[in-house]
Amino acid sequence: MLRYVLTFLAAALAGDLSAQEFETLKGHGGPIMGIAVSPDGEVASASFDNSVGLWAGGTPVWLEGHEAAVTAIAFGPNGELVTGGDDFAVRLWGRAPRLLGQHQGKVAGVAVSPNGDLVASGSWDGTIRLWPLDGSAAQTLPPPGAGVNDVAFDPGGEHLYASTSAGLVLRYDLAGGTPAPLARHGFGVNCLIVGEGWVAYGAVDGGTRVIDAESGAQIADFTLDRRPVLAMAYNAQTGRIAVGDGHGYIMVLDTAEWRIVQDFRATRQGPVWALAFSPDGSVLHAGGLEDVVYSWPVGLLDSFDPEMGNDRTFLRNADSMPNGERQFVRKCSICHALSPGPSRKAGPTLHGLFGRAAGTVPDYSYSDTLTGSDIVWTAETVDRLFDQGPDHYIPGSKMPMQVIAGAGDREDLIKYLETATKGD
Ligand code: HEC
Structure with a gap:
């Protein structure tokens, strides 16, 4: 497989704003299905080519282990990198890479708890599992009733949110109890983001909504006439959400005033499957059909560009x-x-x-x-x-x-x- 780096400007990743550049991370042998950024600004990409790329210091490190496309990826607060794939596996990377466990269907969403203790994974097999990183036994949450597309912890780490192919957004109290349905969207909900008091989700029919994290009451509706929404990313520092869709557009939302800040065609062809912000929110990384990660300087809310x-x-x-x-x-x-x-x-x-x-x-x-x-x-x-x-x-x-x-x-x-x- 031909893998090489064409252009890579580490300065942008290191957060050096004066050297921000549009950059392209090349090397994967297949489309990019997921991107995550560590608290240090390290970019990790999950690909159809079964591998995970770690883009630090100018040379990609390839993490091999999945036996099928890698579609779900997340970093934890201490740089813990977790992935899930079409091989039903949930993997932990780092110094001692290991298989956390298997689902019985494709793993569509993974998340690491805010304190780094717990990994959550959601699968098309209709289960959500919690994997304590101290090695203790995995736990299976009460079934969400349909295939799981995404999972996310709230900032306090007390709740886990899940979205399903049946259009539900569910809220699990990690202390126990049955999950509460927060939204019944009617169409499959592909992705979700949880902020302070709100949940933003994107659906198969293009539905792009923000709801109250406790009551499910609608806060904002950014649904445009495009479909489907495939990827979302959030940066708490700038308060911005990025939404990627099946037609290759990226919409950037401001969560302070709940408004659309940008809406642009981002890919030359095909959908936006993967999105992630740099730690300071100044760079947006996007991936899709084209085997490369595109990174745009998006400008900071509080700085003059x-x-x-x-x-x-x-x-x-x-x-x-x-x-x-x-x-x-x-x-x-x-x-x-x-x-x-x-x-x-x-x-x-x-x-x-x-x-x-x-x-x-x-x-x-x-x-x-x-x-x-x-x-x-x-x-x-x-x-x-x-x-x-x-x-x-x-x-x-x-x-x-x-x-x-x-x-x-x-x-x-x-x-x-x-x-x-x-x-x-
Ligand atoms: C995602 C990035 C992107 C967006 C969005 C975009 N462009 Fe471009 N544009 C480019 C690139 C890259 C080139 C250079 C093309 C080349 O070299 O083939 C370009 C070239 C151009 C050119 C030719 C400039 C020249 O010097 O010859 C014009 C005119 C232009 N764009 C106008 C626009 C307008 C107006 C919009 C909004 C409706 C727009 N572009 C949106 C990336 C973009």
């Missing part, structure tokens, strides 16, 4: 922005700066875009397609780019496929860009 231009647009509520600006902030700003000068984002700065020949920002490493293109960017060509999508308009481009279906949205975006790309 000069890449965003000279205002603090990214701190404002996109809902209250004029439509053109909102289109840019949500769909483009993750990858494109508007200010002149070199940008550390994944795409070239759009400063001075109109009238400029494609592929000509100095120091930006374009695809050959764009470098060799004879397109000049005008209102008309930018409109065509997002009417047809980059994959049709400039096939071979590095820009992820993204169509903006509404002619009005494209018009508003272009009007906004005509002004915003002129400033200095």
